[in-house]
Amino acid sequence: MSIINKRQKKNVKGRIYFLAFLFFLITGFILSRLYFLQVLSYQTYHALAQNQYQVFQELLPNRGKIFLKDKDKLYPLAINREYKMVYLVPREIEDEDKVIFMLSSILNLKKETIKNKISDKNSFFKICKHRLNSDEIEKIKRAKLKGVHLMNENFRYYPGQQLASQVVGYVGNKGDKTQVGCYGLEAYWEKELKGKPGSLFQEKDAAGRWISLSDRKIKKAENGVNLITTIERTIQYETEKVLQESIEKYQADKGTAIVVDVRTGKILALANFPNFNPNQYNQVTDMKLFLNPAVSEAYEAGSVFKSITLAIGLDTKKISPQTTYIDTGSVFKSGYTIKNSDEKSHGKQTMTEVLEKSLNTGSIFVEKLIGNKTFLEYLKDFGFGKKTGIELPGELKGNLNNLNYLKRDINFYTASFGQGIAITPLQLIMAYATLANHGKLMKPQIIDKIIYPNGKIEIIQPEFRKQVITDETSRLISEMLRKVVTNGHGKRADVAGYLVGGKTGTAQIAKKNDKGYKEDAFIGTFVGYAPTNDPRFAVLVKIDNPKNVQWAESSAAPTFSKIMEFVLKYYKVKPSLKYDKQ
Amino acid sequence: MKRLKKRNILSIKSLIMMFFVFSGAFYLYVINATAIQGYKIREKENKITNLQKENETLEIKKAELTSLYRIEEEVKNKGMEKIEEIVYLNDKKAIAYRK
Structure with a gap:
């Protein structure tokens, strides 16, 4: 019995020792593992645990970017920087x-x-x-x-600094809101650019810390869309540079230049000077600098409007380019005397010569033939008196109120040569683009594509608005505008080797708080397109109050020529004419 | 017989106990491994995020360096001039030049 008991005791002890050994083995394993994780790998896991804040980054959306076109690449105009x-x-x-x-x-x-x-x-x-x-x-x-x-x-x-600053706007504080789009595309597309924030549901322990291994329901933020504009970076830069040089040369107050693809209505450049650097918007003292005068300022454009009047006359078959009238130098109506800008009478003149010599009496002659009602209808068809719908904030519709009274002829006479009505530079260039584009009015387009966060790409198609004049009228007016450049006041707008057509306009500036016009202050405009036999591009240049020259042919026309030459060569448009390179 | 039965019961109990001990250890190991894998995944995700950020930083740098206004300023600072006219030399004719 005792031998058996001894054996049993031995067995039991053995098992206990075995169990104890097992227990210590496991404990040893656990302890060594803990040592490895908490001592040797402390830095790693400390950093990882700290990164729990990164969850917040998944909840905050990234603002969408804005790009300019750069031939077949893209240039970032507005991006996010950490x-x-x-x-x-x-x-x-x-x-x-x-x-x-x-x-x-x-x-x-x-x-x-x-x-x-x-x-x-x-x-x-x-x-x-x-x-x-x-x-x-x-x-x-x-x-x-x-x-x-x-x-x-x-x-x-904004890595481009002041490039297209009034087009892009800036992101800053607005009232009690922080980091919102102000002016330009940043403001207009604020909702699409800012995206949508996400949400997080995470379990916490008693101390308020997140439990890493517990359930986590996270709804990721939706980033904003990316916008690709129609603006071509190099053309924008060159346009801004040429405009700035002209403003400084002619000691003007400010200026605007627009380049449009007449076939599609796409804006290739939209420049204003002075401009600002959106990275330093808080250093700007004059808030008007943030506005885009191309869409937010309406003005009396002057003689550039004569092309529209004569196009209407051609389209309604009231005139042809060879139709003549007798210019007596002035027209008297309702107690007002309207004279030609040179205060001369020219005798028998054709309609082409009306444009070449920019005769106010000639445009009045045509308007009388058209009739006030028809004239007004055509102006509206050309897009005057209403917004173009371009995707930029602050667009004005201009002012045709003076033409509300059809019986008040004097208002229509002055409107025929661009005074007494107010239009925006964008409306004007789109009207000229219509003259160039076989009579088709297109919607001005500044956004080419929208890229959504899920990768979907929406291509914005050009929008045809209306057939305003016939193809034949477009051809006739283009030939007449070409004559303005070869024979008339637009000689300095010409580009060697190319068929360029256009019109000057030197308009008086209306007083802001009083009737009448300012003394010795003018706005010089030149609008035109090329090549006139197969138009591709329209350019508008507006120079406000140049001090050392008076007429647009000396300020706006040469500026137009530089820009148009650059654009034609940039797109490798074949010259239409043979010329000697001097 | 009784002793044999007792021995059998004890063995079964030991087995069951060992089973629980090993199960516990195995469970601990699996939980540990899962947590470590989770952190490793997070580490990779962080690496991807950091590389994306680095890429964005480089894109910004590229945009700054290719900014036309900045290039214009550099040109002025370096005293460079615009070429007005390029004259191509005709290698078929004799050309004389000063050393």
Whole structure:
């Protein structure tokens, strides 16, 4: 019995030892694993755990980008750039004096400002400065100040600087809203560009920390759409440069230049000067600089309008290019005397000569033949008196109110040569594009494509609006406009080797708070297109109040020529004429 | 017989206990491995995000460097001039030039 008991005891002890060994083995395994994870791999998992904040980044949408065309590539006009900002957690700060001293010298801030932020102990989060440069970031990292932290934030950035600034606008603060589109495409397309924020449902433990392994329901943010404009980067830049040179040369107040593809209505360039740098919008003192005069300013265009009047006359078969009238130098109506700009009488003149010599009496002659009602209907068909619908904010519809009274002939007489009615530069160039495009009015287009976050691409097709005049009228008026450039006031608008047609306009500027016009102040305009036998591009140049020249043929016309030459050569349009290169 | 039965019961109990011990250990291992894999996936995702950010930074740098206004400024700073006329030399004719 005792032998058996001894054996049993031995067996039991053996099993206990075995179990104990197993227990220690497993425990040892667990402990060594814990040591590996929590000591040896501490840095790795600490960093990973810290990245829980990255969940927030999945919840904040990225603002859509805006691009210019650059031949077959794209150039980013408006993008998002990551900057670092520095913030304080006041309750974490131990050595306040050190923090105040260090931050004020690194960030170039007043000590008082930092002190006020630190003193607010109830606050969890006090921003010190946005958009730190690399030097400031490096110094703050090296300083290792407790309670001072760096964080990433996105800001809008415009790498092209002032390129197409009034087209793109900027992202800034508007009222109580921060980071919203202001002016330009940023404002017009704000809803599509900003995207939609996401949402997060995550379990937390008793201490309020997220439980990593628990269920997480996350609805990712929807990023904004990307916009590709119709604007060609190189043409935009060259147009802006030429315009700026002209404004400075002629000591003008400001100017506008537009380039349009007449077949599609696509805007290839839309330049204004002066302009601004959207990266430094807060340094602009004159708010009017943010407006886009091409769409947001209506003016009395003057003699450039004669082309429209004569086109209407041709289309209604009231005149032909060879129709003649007797120019007595003035027209008297309703107590007003309207004279030619040169104050001369020219005798028997053809309709072509009316445009060549820019005779006010000639355009009145044509308008009388057309009749007030028909004239007004055609103006509306050309798009005057209403918005073009271009996707830019602040567009004006112009003003044809003076023509509401059909019986008031004097208003129609002056309207025939572009005075007494107000139009925008965009309306004017689209009307000329209609003359060039076989009589077809197109909608001006500034967005070429929209790229959605899911990869879908929406191509915006050119929109045909109306057949305003016939193809034959378009051909006749184009020939007449060519004569203006070869024989008339538009000689300086010509481009060697190409058939360029267009019209000058030197208009008086209406007084803002009084009746009548300003003394010795004019707006010079030249609008035209080329090649007239197969039109491709229309260009408008408007120079406001040049000081050292008076007439548009001396200011707007040569500017037009430079821009048109560049555009024709850029697109490798074959010259229509043989010419000697001097 | 009784002793044999007792021995059998004890073996079964030991087996069951060992089963639970190993199951527990295995469960711990699996949970651990899953958590580690999760973190590794996150690490890869972070790497992708960082590379995307680096790509975006380079795109911005490229856009800045190719900004036409910036190039124009550089041209002015370096005192470069616009070429007005290019004259091509005809290599079929004799050309004399100063050294």
